[in-house]
Amino acid sequence: MKELEILFNRIIQRVNVNLRELNFDVTPFAMTLIIPDQMSKFYAFYGITPDHPLDLHFEHSALAGSYFLGKCRVRNSILYKSDIRGDELKRKDRQINFGKFTLTLTKDERIDIEDSALVKTLVHNYSHDPETPEKFFIKDTLAMDYANIHGSPSDGCFLGPYATVDLTTMRDCIIGAYSYIQAGEISHLNVDPGTIWVNSPGNFNFYYKYPPELLAHYVSLSPEKVPWGVLIDFIEKRKFEFQRVFDFVNLEEIESIPKTASLDRYAVVLPNIKIADNVLVSQRAYIENSTLGKGANAQENCFIINSHLEGLNVTAHGAKIIEGYLGLGVFVGFNSFLCGKKQNRLKIGEGCIVMPHTIIDIEEALEIPANHLVWGLVRNREELATNSISLEKFSTIDTTFSSGRMHFEGSGASFVKAFKDRIQHILDVNGAFFADGENAGHAQKNQRLSLNTIQPFQFGPMEGMYPNISIVP
Amino acid sequence: MKELEILFNRIIQRVNVNLRELNFDVTPFAMTLIIPDQMSKFYAFYGITPDHPLDLHFEHSALAGSYFLGKCRVRNSILYKSDIRGDELKRKDRQINFGKFTLTLTKDERIDIEDSALVKTLVHNYSHDPETPEKFFIKDTLAMDYANIHGSPSDGCFLGPYATVDLTTMRDCIIGAYSYIQAGEISHLNVDPGTIWVNSPGNFNFYYKYPPELLAHYVSLSPEKVPWGVLIDFIEKRKFEFQRVFDFVNLEEIESIPKTASLDRYAVVLPNIKIADNVLVSQRAYIENSTLGKGANAQENCFIINSHLEGLNVTAHGAKIIEGYLGLGVFVGFNSFLCGKKQNRLKIGEGCIVMPHTIIDIEEALEIPANHLVWGLVRNREELATNSISLEKFSTIDTTFSSGRMHFEGSGASFVKAFKDRIQHILDVNGAFFADGENAGHAQKNQRLSLNTIQPFQFGPMEGMYPNISIVP
Numbered sequence: 001m002k003e004l005e006i007l008f009n010r011i012i013q014r015v016n017v018n019l020r021e022l023n024f025d026v027t028p029f030a031m032t033l034i035i036p037d038q039m040s041k042f043y044a045f046y047g048i049t050p051d052h053p054l055d056l057h058f059e060h061s062a063l064a065g066s067y068f069l070g071k072c073r074v075r076n077s078i079l080y081k082s083d084i085r086g087d088e089l090k091r092k093d094r095q096i097n098f099g100k101f102t103l104t105l106t107k108d109e110r111i112d113i114e115d116s117a118l119v120k121t122l123v124h125n126y127s128h129d130p131e132t133p134e135k136f137f138i139k140d141t142l143a144m145d146y147a148n149i150h151g152s153p154s155d156g157c158f159l160g161p162y163a164t165v166d167l168t169t170m171r172d173c174i175i176g177a178y179s180y181i182q183a184g185e186i187s188h189l190n191v192d193p194g195t196i197w198v199n200s201p202g203n204f205n206f207y208y209k210y211p212p213e214l215l216a217h218y219v220s221l222s223p224e225k226v227p228w229g230v231l232i233d234f235i236e237k238r239k240f241e242f243q244r245v246f247d248f249v250n251l252e253e254i255e256s257i258p259k260t261a262s263l264d265r266y267a268v269v270l271p272n273i274k275i276a277d278n279v280l281v282s283q284r285a286y287i288e289n290s291t292l293g294k295g296a297n298a299q300e301n302c303f304i305i306n307s308h309l310e311g312l313n314v315t316a317h318g319a320k321i322i323e324g325y326l327g328l329g330v331f332v333g334f335n336s337f338l339c340g341k342k343q344n345r346l347k348i349g350e351g352c353i354v355m356p357h358t359i360i361d362i363e364e365a366l367e368i369p370a371n372h373l374v375w376g377l378v379r380n381r382e383e384l385a386t387n388s389i390s391l392e393k394f395s396t397i398d399t400t401f402s403s404g405r406m407h408f409e410g411s412g413a414s415f416v417k418a419f420k421d422r423i424q425h426i427l428d429v430n431g432a433f434f435a436d437g438e439n440a441g442h443a444q445k446n447q448r449l450s451l452n453t454i455q456p457f458q459f460g461p462m463e464g465m466y467p468n469i470s471i472v473p
Numbered sequence: 474m475k476e477l478e479i480l481f482n483r484i485i486q487r488v489n490v491n492l493r494e495l496n497f498d499v500t501p502f503a504m505t506l507i508i509p510d511q512m513s514k515f516y517a518f519y520g521i522t523p524d525h526p527l528d529l530h531f532e533h534s535a536l537a538g539s540y541f542l543g544k545c546r547v548r549n550s551i552l553y554k555s556d557i558r559g560d561e562l563k564r565k566d567r568q569i570n571f572g573k574f575t576l577t578l579t580k581d582e583r584i585d586i587e588d589s590a591l592v593k594t595l596v597h598n599y600s601h602d603p604e605t606p607e608k609f610f611i612k613d614t615l616a617m618d619y620a621n622i623h624g625s626p627s628d629g630c631f632l633g634p635y636a637t638v639d640l641t642t643m644r645d646c647i648i649g650a651y652s653y654i655q656a657g658e659i660s661h662l663n664v665d666p667g668t669i670w671v672n673s674p675g676n677f678n679f680y681y682k683y684p685p686e687l688l689a690h691y692v693s694l695s696p697e698k699v700p701w702g703v704l705i706d707f708i709e710k711r712k713f714e715f716q717r718v719f720d721f722v723n724l725e726e727i728e729s730i731p732k733t734a735s736l737d738r739y740a741v742v743l744p745n746i747k748i749a750d751n752v753l754v755s756q757r758a759y760i761e762n763s764t765l766g767k768g769a770n771a772q773e774n775c776f777i778i779n780s781h782l783e784g785l786n787v788t789a790h791g792a793k794i795i796e797g798y799l800g801l802g803v804f805v806g807f808n809s810f811l812c813g814k815k816q817n818r819l820k821i822g823e824g825c826i827v828m829p830h831t832i833i834d835i836e837e838a839l840e841i842p843a844n845h846l847v848w849g850l851v852r853n854r855e856e857l858a859t860n861s862i863s864l865e866k867f868s869t870i871d872t873t874f875s876s877g878r879m880h881f882e883g884s885g886a887s888f889v890k891a892f893k894d895r896i897q898h899i900l901d902v903n904g905a906f907f908a909d910g911e912n913a914g915h916a917q918k919n920q921r922l923s924l925n926t927i928q929p930f931q932f933g934p935m936e937g938m939y940p941n942i943s944i945v946p
Contacts, residue, residue, distance in 0.1 A: 458923035
């Protein structure tokens with residue numbers, strides 16, 4: 001057996017040991033996950049900028065097609081086309097406030113991935129766990145296609161395809177396909193597919209669960225099968241466009257980008273696009289025949305097709321917008337799938353919050369009024385009525401509220417404020433408010449990014465594995 | 474001042490301190506040597522194969538466009554488009570015989586470059602100095618375009634453009650432009666441009682010096698000027714062809730290469746070429762409209778244009794063959810320039826040895842009979858008569874022999890045998906004799922090579938410098 005298979009089997013065993021109490025075996029899902037032949041085909045790459053510390057250590061790992069920024073250590077792991085971004089990690093001496101505690105970091109934070117296999121998974125941001133402020137750990141974890149591990153240390157977990165864990169520390173958990181979890185700290189949970197759960201203990205608790213038979217049309221996962229459904233087909237159909245951007249060392253520069261905006265060299269951009277000031281288009285974003293207004297950001301793995309975004313829009317990781325018109329400041333959360341039709345477009349009014357993992361898939365034209373919250377599955381006006389509410393009305397809730405499959409308890413005003421604050425923060429760090437040389441964010445700083453590649457062994461027992469590489473300034 | 478300039482000034486100072494007794498200042502030559510803007514433009518790359526140990530350490534250095542194989546350490550140095558090949562380094566426990574001594578290596582040999590600037594310089598092979606069998610050092614050394622440091626540890630030296638030092642340890646020496654030195658151990662020498670000197674103390678001594686006024690037409694070097702002459706123009710005219718091969722990550726494979734031959738992915742190949750079994754075309758070789766017969770090798774930086782090579786030909790580093798017909802087993806040494814004309818071709822008979830740094834530049838057709846030794850400047854039949862001799866006749870010399878500007882003392886037979894043995898060895902290591910799965914050399918093993926890139930800082934005070942990188946299996 002080659003080293004890569006030995007390593008993969010060892011990772012599977014470690015994940016299974018962690019999940020033994022949930023009586024869950026990842027083996028049948030893992031079988032289709034890693035194709036050994038593919039692991040030697042793609043180079044990995046890392047970015048260097050003057051804006052964040054560089055400290056990369058790769059040890060006994062396979063890294064095909066993965067991307068790294070900042071301080072990362074990867075050991076005994078398999079990362080396939082994953083995106084590991086340590087450019088927002090906390091720095092030495094920074095003070096963080098958490099309830100009544102103020103913590104001072106004794107060293108720069110580092111992402112530390114060990115004994116894990118991540119496939120097309122985004123690992124971003126920094127550890128939001130005050131118990132582990134200097135280490136964003138991911139260990140004994142298996143994450144499937146388009147999972148997001150966002151500010152969420154993980155130990156002994158399995159994430160299905162399109163699962164997102166956000167600002168949450170998890171131990172020995174199973175996160176079902178297309179579930180979104182933001183819940184502080186979780187342990188020994190088996191989260192069903194299509195669960196949307198935002199919990200801030202003492203403040204609010206938002207819960208929605210997709211009807212399993214309807215979710216299955218979009219994302220399905222069964223043992224011993226590769227995931228299938230509309231969301232998977234959508235990406236498969238467009239994957240060849242990505243080939244080109246990874247095959248060239250130097251692509252011709254696209255002329256019409258303002259100096260204050262940045263378009264990643266590994267983004268796919270198809271005619272005709274308009275990009276305004278302070279726009280950020282991240283790597284592996286896909287933009288086709290669309291307009292991104294001032295301060296909009298298009299994050300990693302998002303798709304924006306035949307759409308107009310007015311400005312200050314957040315299109316979060318993995319979100320898809322097709323045939324849409326989005327007003328000023330519309331937020332579209334992780335992995336949402338907003339699919340209008342050419343003759344029946346989707347219009348989303350100014351200031352709307354589209355919750356993470358929302359599916360809007362319409363046959364008739366649909367308009368969402370300004371300043372509304374939208375969640376779950378929306379295929380027509382009737383479902384919209386059930387799965388949306390004005391932010392004003394939502395802010396008046398102070399006990400409980402239910403609508404269709406959604407249940408909320410706590411303070412609606414806190415929930416809306418938490419979301420609005422976060423959107424403001426996202427726009428800020430991405431450079432949306434840059435003016436007169438002030439408030440620079442990723443859109444401006446990424447122009448000072450250089451990308452470097454590393455490659456695996458091509459032959460022999462180590463085929464597909466990478467040499468041990470350490471890179472420091 | 475940026476880090477790159479500080480480093481370069483420091484290297485110049487160190488070289489000057491070493492050369493103080495020769496009263497030589499490298500500063501005016503160095504001024505035109507490194508263009509800081511160029512240093513961030515080119516990626517460096519390294520090869521991984523299962524056939525040699527990988528151990529690369531880059532520390533506080535600029536490496537633009539340079540290539541590395543095997544075990545190399547580079548510290549406080551500037552390497553610009555250099556080729557540093559450690560795949561033939563000696564391994565731990567190998568025994569080497571040197572006169573009455575048998576030495577056993579206590580560890581793998583390593584190339585160790587420190588406080589040096591090398592421009593388009595080849596560093597190949599391994600240390601032939603029994604005093605330093607485990608370290609092939611290059612320190613406090615400045616080498617200019619197309620210099621070859623071949624099996625030659627160097628401490629405190631300056632090499633002019635197209636200078637070759639072969640199997641020689643040198644300390645505090647100046648090697649003039651287009652000089653070829655193979656002399657065991659040299660110290661505190663200032664070698665004039667165009668000196669061809671092959672000395673094996675107690676066995677033979679070969680000496681030729683180009684007429685300075687005629688050499689100047691081909692290679693010239695003056696303080697504060699970039700080198701100029703026919704040889705420089707020749708390369709400048711073809712440099713854009715190299716652009717393409719470095720700009721693409723994956724080039725389409727060329728179909729017609731036999732399985733036993735290898736064509737490096739960074740070679741330039743223009744129509745129409747024929748490549749037979751066991752042929753090796755190395756990186757940065759340039760082949761245009763030519764035939765390479767069975768077992769021929771085209772080494773790094775060589776050019777073969779409109780020519781036919783019958784087979785088992787060695788075209789050494791930097792050698793150029795234009796409009797030539799070369800018989801079986803013809804050897805063309807380092808940096809030779811063999812320039813026939815379309816209507817007046819150059820024919821070199823079977824078994825000929827063209828000495829390193831030979832210039833044959835003809836207006837009338839010229840034929841060199843089989844089994845001859847050729848050296849120096851040959852522009853017509855008259856000069857050929859002076860600068861060549863049959864190997865048979867040469868082998869009868871046992872005291873001294875002079876012809877034109879060439880002087881020989883010692884045993885002609887030893888000289889011819891030493892050359893013939895070396896040619897056989899070069900063919901062997903390059904895989905020319907591969908048959909039935911036996912005698913594999915570079916031509917066969919290089920098919921198992923994968924190339925990886927590394928890149929410099931693109932912005933800020935470290936622009937053009939590389940991060941510190943260490944790569945081990």
